[in-house]
Amino acid sequence: MRLIVLTVSTAFLAASVAVAAADLTGKEVFDRHCVHCHGPGNEATGTLQLARTRGEDKALLTERDDLPAAYIRMIVRQGLKAMPAFVPSDLTDAQLKALADYLTAE
Amino acid sequence: MAELLPPGVNAETMAETLERFRQIVGKEWVFTGEQVVSYHDPYPISNDDTRYKAHAAVAPSSTEQVQEIVKAANASGVPLWPVSRGKNFAYGGAAPVFSGSIVLDMSRMNRILEVNEKFGYALVEPGVSYFDLYNYLHAHGLKLWLDVPDPGWGSVLGNALDHGVGYTPYGDHFMMQCGMEVVLANGEVVRTGMGAMPGNNTWQLFKYGFGPYVDGIFSQSNFGIVTKMGIWLMPEPAGYRPYMITFEREEDIAEVIEILRPLRLNNVIQNAATIRSLVLDAAISSTKSQYYSGAGPIPDSVARKIMADQAIGMWNFCGALYGPPPIADALWTVIRDAFAKVPGARFYFPEDRKRRPDILIHRAETMRGIPKLTEFNFLNWAGGGGHIGFSPVSPTTGIDALKQYRMVSGRVREYGFDYMGLLAIGFRELHHVTVIVYDKTSADERQRLDKLFKLLVQEAAAEGYGEYRTHIQYMDAIAGTYKWNDNALMKMHQSIKDALDPKGILAPGKSGIWPKHLRDGRQP
Numbered sequence: 126m127r128l129i130v131l132t133v134s135t136a137f138l139a140a141s142v143a144v145a146a147a148d149l150t151g152k153e154v155f156d157r158h159c160v161h162c163h164g165p166g167n168e169a170t171g172t173l174q175l176a177r178t179r180g181e182d183k184a185l186l187t188e189r190d191d192l193p194a195a196y197i198r199m200i201v202r203q204g205l206k207a208m209p210a211f212v213p214s215d216l217t218d219a220q221l222k223a224l225a226d227y228l229t230a231e
Numbered sequence: 232m233a234e235l236l237p238p239g240v241n242a243e244t245m246a247e248t249l250e251r252f253r254q255i256v257g258k259e260w261v262f263t264g265e266q267v268v269s270y271h272d273p274y275p276i277s278n279d280d281t282r283y284k285a286h287a288a289v290a291p292s293s294t295e296q297v298q299e300i301v302k303a304a305n306a307s308g309v310p311l312w313p314v315s316r317g318k319n320f321a322y323g324g325a326a327p328v329f330s331g332s333i334v335l336d337m338s339r340m341n342r343i344l345e346v347n348e349k350f351g352y353a354l355v356e357p358g359v360s361y362f363d364l365y366n367y368l369h370a371h372g373l374k375l376w377l378d379v380p381d382p383g384w385g386s387v388l389g390n391a392l393d394h395g396v397g398y399t400p401y402g403d404h405f406m407m408q409c410g411m412e413v414v415l416a417n418g419e420v421v422r423t424g425m426g427a428m429p430g431n432n433t434w435q436l437f438k439y440g441f442g443p444y445v446d447g448i449f450s451q452s453n454f455g456i457v458t459k460m461g462i463w464l465m466p467e468p469a470g471y472r473p474y475m476i477t478f479e480r481e482e483d484i485a486e487v488i489e490i491l492r493p494l495r496l497n498n499v500i501q502n503a504a505t506i507r508s509l510v511l512d513a514a515i516s517s518t519k520s521q522y523y524s525g526a527g528p529i530p531d532s533v534a535r536k537i538m539a540d541q542a543i544g545m546w547n548f549c550g551a552l553y554g555p556p557p558i559a560d561a562l563w564t565v566i567r568d569a570f571a572k573v574p575g576a577r578f579y580f581p582e583d584r585k586r587r588p589d590i591l592i593h594r595a596e597t598m599r600g601i602p603k604l605t606e607f608n609f610l611n612w613a614g615g616g617g618h619i620g621f622s623p624v625s626p627t628t629g630i631d632a633l634k635q636y637r638m639v640s641g642r643v644r645e646y647g648f649d650y651m652g653l654l655a656i657g658f659r660e661l662h663h664v665t666v667i668v669y670d671k672t673s674a675d676e677r678q679r680l681d682k683l684f685k686l687l688v689q690e691a692a693a694e695g696y697g698e699y700r701t702h703i704q705y706m707d708a709i710a711g712t713y714k715w716n717d718n719a720l721m722k723m724h725q726s727i728k729d730a731l732d733p734k735g736i737l738a739p740g741k742s743g744i745w746p747k748h749l750r751d752g753r754q755p
Contacts, residue, residue, distance in 0.1 A: 161362075161383065161604040167587045168605040177518065177611075202269050206616030206671070207607060209273035209320055213262055214290035215338040215358075 151227020154220045158211060159186070171208065186228055194225035234264070235284050237310050237331030239748070245286065248307040248333075252289045255299045260339070262288040270317065270334050272326035274617040276681055276704050278674050283326045283703055285312060288334035294412065294420060294458040300335060301456070302418040304736045311335045312738050313456045315357035315389030318382060321620045321666070322393070323703035328740030329749070340458065345435075348373050351464045352409065352435040357388045357457065361602035368464075375464040376600040378402055378503075383602025388460040392450045394700055396655050396662060398598045400553060401465045402503020403657065410434040411446055412459035416732035421455070435461035451700070452724075453738035454731050465600070468553040472563070472580070473595035477544030479575035484546055484636055484654075485629030488661070490569050491548075492627040495656055499565050502598060504550035504656045507590075511651035511666060512547050513537045514609035516588040519649070528644040541586060544577070549594040609651065615670025619680070621687050623696040625661045632661060638690060639665050646683040662699060688712065703740075707753060710743020725750070 149157070162171035163186045176184035183189055198221055204210040216224075236245055253261045262270075263286075270285045277283065291297050304311050312332040317325025325334050341358030346367065353364060361383040368375055378397035380390055391404040401407050411423045424440035425433045438444065449455050478487055487506065494500045510529065513522075523533045538544060550566070552559035570576050584591050593605050610618050621639065625631040632654065640650035648667050655662040667683070670676045684705060688698065692712035701709045713720055724744045728735070735746020745753050 157362075162607065168593060168603070168608070170604060170607040170611070173588075173608060174611045202266075204273050206614075207610035208616075209318075209324060210269040210271070212269040212288070212317060212325065212336060212338065213266055214260065214288070214336045215316065 149220050149223060151223040151225075151230075154216065154224040155187070155227060158216055159224070162208070163187075174207070189228070190231075192228060194222075194229045197225040197228055198222075234267075235281060235286055235331040237286070237329060240307070240309055240331065244307050245309060248303060248309045249287055249289075251303040251307075252300060252333075255296050255303070256289060256291050260290040260292075262290070262336075267334075270325045270336070272323045272703070273320055274324075274619065274671050276617075276619065276677050276684075276702070278677055282330055283323065283328065284330045285325070285327050285334045286331045288325075288336045290336040290339050292339045294340075294414060297335070297337075297340075297414045297456055297458055298418045298420065301414055301416060301736070304333070305416065305418070305734055308734055308736065309333060310736050310739050313337065315386035315392070316360060316384070318360075318385040319389065319393060320382070321618055322701060326703060328703045328706060328738070332739070335456065337456075337458070343367050344459065346371070346373060346375070346464075347435070348375060350436060351375055351466050352461050353387075353464055354410075354435055354459060354461050355387050356459060357386055359387050360384050361387060361390075365600070365602050374467040376401075376467055377464060377602065378404065378407065379597060379600050379602045380404075381597065381606035382604055384604065387462055388457060391460065391462060392457060394451060396503055396657075397600070398503050398505065398549075398594070399465055399551075399600055400502050401463065402655070404462070405447075405450055407463040408446065408460055409436065409438050409463060410459075410461040411449060411457050413449055413455040413457050415455050416734070416737050420458075423449075435463075448727060451742045453741040453744055454727055456737065469555040470559050471551060471553055471599055472559050473549070473551040473591065473598050474563070474566075475579045475584075475591040475594070476548045476550075476570050477542075477577045477579070478546040478548070478573055479538070479544055481545050481636070482633065483573055483575075485633040486573055487546065487548065487570070487629075488627055488632040488654075489629040490572065491656065494566060494569060495627065495658060499562055500550055500656070501553050501562070502551050504548065504598075505594075506546050506548045506654040506656070508650060508652040509534055509537060509543060509545050509547075510612070510649045511609060511653060512543050512590045513541055514612035514651065514668070515590055515593060515605065516541065516586070516608070518611055519613050527647045528649045541590075542577075542579075542584070543590060544575075547590060549591065549598065551595070551598040609666065610668060612649065612651070612668050613670065615668070615672060615676065617669045617671030617677075619667050619669075619684065619702050620700070621665045621667065621684060622698050622700055623663050623691045624699050625663050625696060627656070627659055627661055632663070634694070635663050635691075635696060638694070639663070639687060642683060642687055642690070643667060646679055648680075648683070706740060707743045 172184045201211050270288050310332040312327035313335040314325045316338050337357035340356040342356045345354040361379045378399040378401040380395045380397050391408045395404050396402050410426045413421045423446050425431045523529045581595050625635050643650045651666040653664045669680050688708050698709045
């Protein structure tokens with residue numbers, strides 16, 4: 126997420142980032158880092174592969190209730206097969222906790 | 232595994248350096264121990280667990296912090312491995328060539344400093360991804376298009392520095408780069424081109440400034456750390472029409488390339504279009520096991536079944552028309568008539584494609600600069616998750632394209648892999664990128680891949696073909712093939728390295744360039 130500071134003319138837009146990591150909600154973390162592969166639709170790599178290997182009912186991470194938070198955190202940090210790991214500078218520990226809480230919420 | 236230290240750096244010196252880094256960036260932005268796992272190569276090839284492993288990572292948030300980190304590294308002799316976002320996954324990700332290095336992770340330097348709609352450019356820091364810049368343009372309603380590589384989470388700056396390519400008319404990313412800010416190994420900051428002149432307002436408009444043009448020496452190199460870069464953006468065209476032409480036979484590639492060359496040179500084909508092989512395109516929407524359960528590469532009968540099922544060819548040419556409809560109509564007439572001479576050629580627009588996912592529907596977004604990760608589907612073709620690119624450059628001639636195809640596909644299949652090729656069309660050359668998908672969890676398969684890759688490098692070089700980019704494990708091997716006149720180019724690189732970075736703290740081994748104290752036995 127970016128906090129945009131604008132100096133606007135018709136041709137010029139100046140911007141800078143300034144958002145504390147903890148400011149992102151779990152859903153915002155998912156939408157920023159995960160949705161491209163684990164979202165709905167027919168092109169999402171993770172969703173397609175989970176459907177093939179785990180079954181259609183386990184394809185969408187947001188609809189699963191069998192993933193422990195600790196497992197989610199481990200996979201994000203270590204990767205799994207085609208999925209690479211996410212480094213803690215880009216997806217912080219606080220964001221990862223928010224993400225795991227979001228995906229494990231009832 | 233014990234934490235690796237670079238040769239010549241003891242544990243005490245490393246600890247003191249990391250403590251200094253914590254003072255510079257804050258303790259929460261220095262990563263050690265288990266946290267470093269995320270910086271490993273996600274698709275390793277070597278079976279030696281001590282290779283390509285970082286000792287730690289440090290994540291600055293500003294150019295000033297990068298300067299202080301470099302000064303501290305110079306004082307202690309601890310090597311740094313700078314990465315923009317570390318998402319260069321087919322080439323090693325964030326992992327260093329030289330084990331024990333500290334990854335200088337610039338993900339947090341993710342400011343979009345300026346977007347100029349009138350002149351069509353952006354000024355960005357290393358941590359800005361294609362998704363970030365696309366979202367910014369979209370959120371502000373700016374009539375500018377990005378040019379994106381296949382993975383949208385990579386760094387705009389980092390991809391250009393690594394000579395990455397995309398698929399719009401702005402597909403050569405380093406060609407579209409204009410103006411840099413660079414931190415040198417002594418901590419000094421340099422601005423290139425017009426940026427060197429105080430008060431100048433053409434830093435992102437004119438590349439060359441006055442005197443030697445130096446931006447190129449900071450690409451694929453270890454001579455400095457680029458902390459800002461200008462990138463030209465394409466004005467939104469008045470019209471856009473993607474298309475695909477399929478060809479039925481492997482040997483058609485020769486005729487197709489001969490037809491294509493004059494069209495590209497004359498800009499009738501306007502974009503960095505691609506010709507993709509059957510399995511690469513099939514892997515976007517299906518897996519090998521859906522068609523074949525045997526060992527080794529798929530047989531021809533299976534290839535024909537896939538072609539029929541998915542309405543794709545042995546080769547698939549994806550291009551697009553950009554501009555007002557009358558211009559697009561005229562260009563399409565020329566393109567269609569030219570390729571209609573190839574027996575069996577079929578022509579498609581997106582509305583002709585009914586299956587989902589579909590290669591043209593997917594490429595239609597990429598060719599208009601929409602960042603995605605769909606291309607990662609091909610990693611699951613055989614189930615093992617790993618991939619590497621072998622990327623020799625070829626003249627745009629049918630003879631060369633067919634020769635390279637036969638050389639590479641023959642070896643790839645001989646070693647038990649499917650041929651997944653992509654010919655990215657430049658103005659006068661092809662990047663022949665062969666993606667080799669492998670089971671990264673199999674030590675045997677990794678060893679087989681390593682043998683194959685080394686053989687491909689040797690055989691390509693023997694025919695005069697050189698790779699434009701490579702994985703960290705093969706940088707020495709590729710650099711060794713650029714050896715004309717007793718390795719004169721590498722000797723020049725070494726002279727520059729020794730002058731700009733005498734202690735050799737920046738990315739030892741990047742592109743085969745080693746600092747003096749690590750050169751023995753590796754280089755001429």
